[in-house]
Amino acid sequence: MCTLLRRPGRLARLAKSPSGVPSAVEELLRSDVHRPLDPRPASGHHALSAGLARMQLQVMVRQLAERVPTLRPAGKPLHTDRGATRRLTSLPVTFHALRRTG
Numbered sequence: 001m002c003t004l005l006r007r008p009g010r011l012a013r014l015a016k017s018p019s020g021v022p023s024a025v026e027e028l029l030r031s032d033v034h035r036p037l038d039p040r041p042a043s044g045h046h047a048l049s050a051g052l053a054r055m056q057l058q059v060m061v062r063q064l065a066e067r068v069p070t071l072r073p074a075g076k077p078l079h080t081d082r083g084a085t086r087r088l089t090s091l092p093v094t095f096h097a098l099r100r101t102g
Contacts (some may be wrong), residue, residue, distance in 0.1 A: 001091060003028050004061065005073045014065035021062045025054060028061075070096040 004010055004024075014020055064071060075092035 002077045002088065003031055005071065005091075005093065008072070011065045011071055012069040014061065015069040018062055018065065021058050021065070025057045025061060028057070029054070068095045068098070070098075 010024070014024060072094050073092070074094040075090075077088060077092075078090040080087045080089050
């Protein structure tokens with residue numbers, strides 16, 4: 001989400017063209033990987049969990065783009081680093097509510 005919000009207008013563009021969500025998700029995954037990608041083909045449990053994670057991320061990005069395309073950062077994100085893991089602890093955002101019609 002942090003990476004997506006760093007690019008103003010990206011959610012609004014994805015709301016207008018949802019077919020771009022899968023490639024946007026792949027771009028997000030590549031840009032936020034803190035280690036080199038493993039060139040070997042995935043197999044077993046990793047392949048299932050990686051595919052599921054991609055699908056979940058695509059649904060999340062598509063829903064955010066459709067529901068809150070005006071989402072913007074409202075401050076600096078905070079992270080906690082613990083060895084091999086990095087955890088987002090705060091992500092302040094702002095948005096303009098959209099009027100529902102009908």
